[in-house]
Amino acid sequence: MNPSLKLALLVLIALEVSFIQVWSINVALIVVSLILMLLGRITWRRLLWLTLVPLFFSSALVWSLMLRSSASTHFLIVIFTRLFVYVYMGGWFTLTTPPLWLTHSLEQNAKLPSKFAYGFLAAFNLMPKIQAEVATVRAAALMRGEVLHVWSPRLYFKVILAAMNWSDQLAAAMTSHGFVEGAPRTHAQTVPLVARDWWLFVGSLLLVQIGLFVGLP
């Protein structure tokens, strides 16, 4: 399915699920996402992680609601299953959509200005450097006799300076590699957007609506 449409579908369903209290629809969505993830060959470790963590948070939330509110059992079941819908659907999306493909699609199909598409990509690809930087800043401070905590302004100060430095360098490098904001570009790879994608999109949304209608108490 086309990544941009897939993203829109995901957000629309998540939004709908947040407001409507039908547990059967939640369960149906969980089952569908689970099947899609299994078809996408998800690893067992990842699936376990995607199950255990929401299990803990969902249970804790429901337990808290049981103690501190007078919510009905139906409501509790809805809340309990809702988190799994989010997590499983998110899991299916990230499993089946490489970030590069998504940005290509957003640029070509959703007409996102290319400066956003490539600006995001440039920063995302710096991820390993960004992760290492936090550890480096804290270690460098220790060597100078200072401890940096999450509430130390200096930690963020250093991190933002690094961000500014890198964004300057990356922007200069993109210019040097011929990138001009708003200028037309060719595409070595085109992301297809065909009728089938639209059918899938509209069809899935319709199914959810029908499910909601039937399931409403």
Next chain:
Amino acid sequence: MKRWHIRDIILVTIIAIFMGVIFWALGPVYTILAAALAPMGLQPLANELLLGIWVMAGPLAGFVIRIPGAATLGELLGAVVEMFLGGIWGASTLISGTLQGFGSELGFIFTGYKRYGWFTLFLSSLTTAIVTFVWDLFRNGYAAYHLPFLLLLFCVRLLSIFIFGGVLTKLINNLLVRAHVLKD
């Protein structure tokens, strides 16, 4: 009004990722806190206590980049990164991210993107707390809680957001101003 240039877009994304990384360096603290409070039915309180750090990307991006939409984009991108890194909240992070960002953006909107001081920060904390709280009333079923507990949750949230998104952000801003990378 300033427009988005490629450098600003890269900068806001890197800041968002940094905030996500710092927050996840904190991951165990969150889980332990949540686990400790859960048996008493206080797990949501863990959320509220740490929410301030989580939503810091918004005001920080708004202060550093000073272009309309910076706060929203900062939070939203943080959420996208988190989703791709396999964060536990899945699809709903995209919605919460947008709302959290929009919450802090409101503070800047109300001051017309002209004032960058305490007042804006306080306003932005307040709007963030309100917007995100309304969202949680629905998403996490907070609406069902008894009123006193609900009030407690809100106060803790506001305080946390004010400390991190307000006081800490201002202190960071002061350092950046002294380093000549930001205007006062």
Next chain:
Amino acid sequence: MATVTVQSLTYTYPKQAHPVLDHLSGTFPTGKFSLLTGVSGGGKSTLLKLIAGLIPMSATPINFDGHPLSAITPTQRASTVAMLFQEPSTQFTMDTVENELRFALENQQVPAEEIADRCDAALNFIGISDLKFRKLMFLSGGEQQKVALAIIVAMDSDVILLDEPFASIDPPTRLILLEKLVALCNDRGKTIILADHDLSGYQQWVDHLAVLADGQLTLLSTAATRERFAAFTPQRLQLTHVQLPNDQLTVCLQGTQLGLAHGDRQLLTPQDLSLYAHRTTLITGPNGSGKSTLFKALVRLGRYQGQLTYRQTDITKIRKRRYARQVGLMFQAASAQFLNVTVAEELALSQKYGDHAYFTPTRIQQLLQQLDLAGRDEQVLYSLSSGQQKKIQLLCMLIMAPDVLLLDEPLKGLDYASIQAVMTILKTVQQDLNLTLILISHQLSGLDDLVDLHLTLADRHLTYQGVSA
């Protein structure tokens, strides 16, 4: 093909009192290799950025074959002038080599069906076809610079600017890259302007050295050029004092079956390794062989296999805060070390926790003088040139005076005079305080007096070099 002419260029950074470039004029002819050098903070980077159009200026007195840069449409700029940056890792947008090449060609609106061929041809020219599908982030600095060069070749830019492109590149790779550049000049008529402090390897290609000093550009005569090159001849780069370790030395850091890896790539096969106290050890090895990774393991910033002990105690058993004060690291990137805003604040922080008995305010002022940094107390650290930052960074770590000081490329981007000053300071402080210094460096000029022991990392193995005492 383009000749670059600069006529009476004056540039002042915003909010600065003095111009960096002051009525500078010069010509960089087409098909020629121009080498630019000069003191740290002289304005080389500034000049190159101005030529590349990366610093906006209203009316630039810089012409390409008579056309001012502003008259060239933005989309054509990249095929006129392209820049290779000093910092290898932050010059790419995409994840893999192939995607980055595509990105650059798409920007130039090359038709989609031609892109693949041009990518392959460029990779072939630089000789890195095997890197095509690799992730850019996980390439070594040398490999990243090769990729950056391949992109410029693919874009077919007329003028190629290089700002200290070899600052963190090992000598053999440096020679290979240099040959490719010369081939671009000779075979394809490209104009190349390269800024560098380390002049080794250029003699045979360059007859006139351009020196940037006091905001002006001077072209040296052949004789004067040869004189400058003399300090970088291979004989001057030899280490004559190194010896193999003997029993009289005390071990300070000991690795037992120490191994290093990134993912499933083994960088160091498990081996025993001793590092000795109160001596200066130099570690050399090709780009990407794992030298920085070793340092990170030593300061507990990275994973390792086997066991590491500091004075017979396992380093994981020592409290992090205490250990960080015993074994310090001067990072490869200078800005990673700084915690404050101004030079004075940064030095004050080091004095507070460091060895203040030895590093008295007078001594520090004297050191600043020696490093040509006096009078910059109130300057913001991040507006210093790269060489100036490096010197402040070194001073900060020396004042901390940890028992073991690890230095990752301490000479990167320093001019010749600064290297001499740094060497004198390191030597004096090391003797006065009996420090243990371990340093990584690609650049060997001036190191001979300082170094006692020499470790090389090659074929995933660390071995001591030299003659037995």
